[in-house]
Amino acid sequence: MTAPPPIDALLASDALDELFASLSRADRIIAAVSGGPDSIALMHLLARWNPVSHRPPVTVVTIDHALRPEAAGEAAFVAGEASSLGWPHRTMIWTGEKPVTGLQEAAREARYRLLVQCAREEGASHLVTAHTRDDQAETVLMRMARGSGLTGLAGMRRERDREGIRHVRPLLDCPKEALLSLCASQGWPYVSDPSNADERFARVRWRKVMPVLAAEGLTAGRLARLARRVAQAEEALDAKAQQALGDAEPELGPGGFSFQAGILVREPFEIALRVLALALAKAGLDLESLRLHRLESCAVKLRAATGDGDALQVTIAGALVRLDRSGRLVIRPEPPRRRGR
Template identity: 65%
Template sequence: MAAPVPDDPLPAIDPELLFSHLSHAKGILAAVSGGPDSMAMMHLLARWGLEHRVSILVATVDHGLRPEAAEEAAFVAREAAALSLPHRTLAWTGEKPKTGLQEAAREARYRLLIRYAREVGASHLVTAHTQDDQAETILMRLAKGSGLKGLTGMRRERNREGITHARPLLGWPKAALLDLCQTSGWRFVTDPSNTDERFARVRWRRLMPRLAEEGLTASRLARLAERVAQADEALEMKAREALEGAAPEAGEGGLSFQAACLAEEPFEIGLRILAQALGRIGLENIRLQRLESCVERLRTAILASESLRLTIAGALLALDRSGRLSLRPEPPRSRGR
């Protein structure tokens, strides 16, 4: 469901509305840490899954970073069993990095969850990200100088290697889920890392009340993300149309097209045209600054009718004097030189 309008009173949480987009799922894997957000989701899913005859399984990831984590996973297993839901603890083993720990833990978490979803034949993975999580994500990306695509925040649904990752609670504040747990008598645990200021997300979380006093509430930040997502979708569509109109030709693992569109279209569209072209040869998630620099150089060369050769993120780009741009992956031996 859509995020509530800022300052509007929240309606009661209705599982029918919350999970309606999951009714076609062929098995749902719920990632449950034991906190109030995920415990509320598990209880609501259990009730909904029973009524709709959708198989619900539960998994808890033990990152091996805190001694309490094993007992928290065992707690979730007991609570899931009480709801007749199968549970599995997934352990992140091996040496942990000394820097970028949260990002590494996040990548490991999804790797384990997606692998297990495939193992049990689940088509969907659901996580309990909330409106507050969305707001924190937007603030963190703003601070890093993100472009429009980054400011779309977390999507309600996305594809992860063939598994649909859904975030049904993204329109709800943490306070509503905590209140639901307390009034319903649903037990939960508190993760001390949620107050550890070594982590950027925790520091942003502590700033949220001050920002809300000035009107920058989690609800308004979440609404901003939705509006940016709408603009992002429109720009992507325009870029796709421009690329299709540039006579693209694929062959031998590469792609070529008439590059005049990179100079004729607004700069933002040019960025997306190049990103989409690179995506067609298997290169995605390229840093915005590198794309910007590359498009600037290409536009200059196109307007001057000059040839140009350059590389970006594992791709070789060659612009000839006729204005046709060819893209292909770098040979393995060339990468990193």
């Protein structure tokens, strides 16, 4: 197992500059802090990097999911810690009915929705969260178990866009062990969330499996390295797909987005999949909930019909996909369905 970096290395000014380099040009930073050791360490490291007046202002935000009575007290604790650093704090509460199943997934969606909302209200351009190398390893394992494709196996991205807000995970290469040691050595208090030990949640069950896998050589570090390498392959494949779509006479008009479907046959299947996904996105479709097997099935049908010179019409992800006999593929949002009595 790879040893965690020395504590002094995490506190060094050059290390902090490297960790937070992408935040230098932020208008304002939203730091998501739950009160656990990872996010408390992130907040204090960010404060060490950001004592200079010309660096971006920071607002600390805690999400109260309204699932535990202790959550309000934990948010108040974070508010006090933020105040000691001279930073404002906000608590955002997840209101409304909570689902019986898929609670963690729903809580995650609500959390990011509230963080993006807060960023907009505060005039922030960047959001930082304290995801660690261990979180990345658990994510890769969970996605492997669900039969994910390459995109899923690339794990969490170090940076991504969330509705115009730049989401940055500066600690993604840092082991949780190092952050726990840092909190202990610096006397940074934190709270413990009992749901992190609740085996009703899949992530907790995978966390308990990790030591067994590590004993066989499948460590968090190696899983995170796999995710980085898959992400590099993803970047190359996406670039190739962009080029392929550009060569297919794409056109965006009132009737939708269209291109010559022959590209789906000429390119390897993986590139054809990505071309189809790009085309769906350019037609204005939301692909967040699109299952990979549905995209694969659609691509298989389109490739077969294109190769045979047949016309075809299918629906996918709220889109109407129409292939004519000339080989032109048109994608547009599916019209509202009429309901009879």
